[in-house]
Amino acid sequence: xxxxxxxxxxxxxxxxxxxxxxxxxxxxxxxxxxxxxxxxxxxxxxxxxxxxxxxxxxxxxxxxxxxxxxxxxxxxxxxxxxxxxxxxxxxxxxxxxxxxxxxxxxxxxxxxxxxxx
Amino acid sequence: xxxxxxxxxxxxxxxxxxxxxxxxxxxxxxxxxxxxxxxxxxxxxxxxxxxxxxxxxxxxxxxxxxxxxxxxxxxxxxxxxxxxxxxxxxxxxxxxxxxxxxxxxxxxxxxxxxx
Numbered sequence: 001x002x003x004x005x006x007x008x009x010x011x012x013x014x015x016x017x018x019x020x021x022x023x024x025x026x027x028x029x030x031x032x033x034x035x036x037x038x039x040x041x042x043x044x045x046x047x048x049x050x051x052x053x054x055x056x057x058x059x060x061x062x063x064x065x066x067x068x069x070x071x072x073x074x075x076x077x078x079x080x081x082x083x084x085x086x087x088x089x090x091x092x093x094x095x096x097x098x099x100x101x102x103x104x105x106x107x108x109x110x111x112x113x114x115x116x117x
Numbered sequence: 118x119x120x121x122x123x124x125x126x127x128x129x130x131x132x133x134x135x136x137x138x139x140x141x142x143x144x145x146x147x148x149x150x151x152x153x154x155x156x157x158x159x160x161x162x163x164x165x166x167x168x169x170x171x172x173x174x175x176x177x178x179x180x181x182x183x184x185x186x187x188x189x190x191x192x193x194x195x196x197x198x199x200x201x202x203x204x205x206x207x208x209x210x211x212x213x214x215x216x217x218x219x220x221x222x223x224x225x226x227x228x229x230x231x232x
Contacts, residue, residue, distance in 0.1 A: 034219050043208065043222045044162075091160060097218030106152065106212075106220060108162035 002028045004096050006109035013084055014117055021079045021112045023050075023094030029074035030096035035067075038091040038111075050077040050094075084116040119144045119213040123223035130199045130230055137184070138194040138226045140209030150212040151192040152220065153183065157205040165207075168192060199230045 003026040013019050023033055031052045036044040048069050049057040056069035066088075068080040081088050093111040120143040130136035142151065153165040168176045168183045176183040184193040196203060206227050210220040 032218065043224045044220075046219055046221070049219055093160075093162065095162075095218075095220070105164045105167060106210075106218060107164075108154075111160045111162075113160070 002107045004107045004109040006094055006112050008112060009110060010113040012115045015085050016083055019081045019084055019114060021092055023077045023109050025075045025096045032097055033077040034095045035079050036093045086116045089114055089116045119211060119221050121209050121211050121221055121223035123209055123226050125226045127227045132201060132230055132232050133198055135197045136199055138207050140192045140223060142190050142211050144213055146213055152210040153194045154208045155205045201230050204228060204230045
């Protein structure tokens with residue numbers, strides 16, 4: 001099946017710094033990727049849809065200037081958490097659409113655990 | 118608005134027994150997809166099964182089957198012959214429209230399989 005990778009798998013940073021998370025589709029091209037956030041013991045919440053070559057589409061309540069998304073190529077999308085604060089600590093997961101990979105399965109990256117001190 | 122509801126925060130099942138995890142959904146779109154994912158403690162999302170809204174037959178994948186009742190807007194997951202490794206969080210999700218792959222997730226059900 002199609003593979004999506006994320007880097008880093010975990011990161012600890014100081015409050016006020018920015019953190020970049022990469023999401024790559026390794027064996028298929030993804031014009032659209034999705035970024036989700038998951039707080040402990042909670043469900044995944046869609047943050048934004050990342051579109052290759054255009055601006056991301058953010059869900060209601062998600063700050064565009066706080067969570068910068070760049071879909072630089074058909075295989076790479078990045079999420080930058082700017083001026084991170086402890087409340088941004090969460091598990092961030094990206095995914096790419098199954099239709100683009102040939103079936104209906106959604107392919108998820110392994111996630112990035114962000115801890116802001 | 119589209120919504121996924123999982124009413125069982127936790128379920129217990131004995132090894133080798135079958136278990137049903139409930140999922141109901143709400144959408145006004147005639148074309149949609151329904152998914153089940155397993156999330157072990159390591160965090161990765163593992164795809165289990167998919168059901169399209171126009172599929173006539175219930176989806177099956179090995180020990181997993183999806184009991185799709187369109188009129189009731191339910192898409193329950195049935196796991197047969199439970200194994201200890203099935204212990205995890207299980208999320209029901211919906212792609213609300215045909216031309217989008219984004220997913221709306223339910224709150225999840227924690228399944229624990231005991232010997």
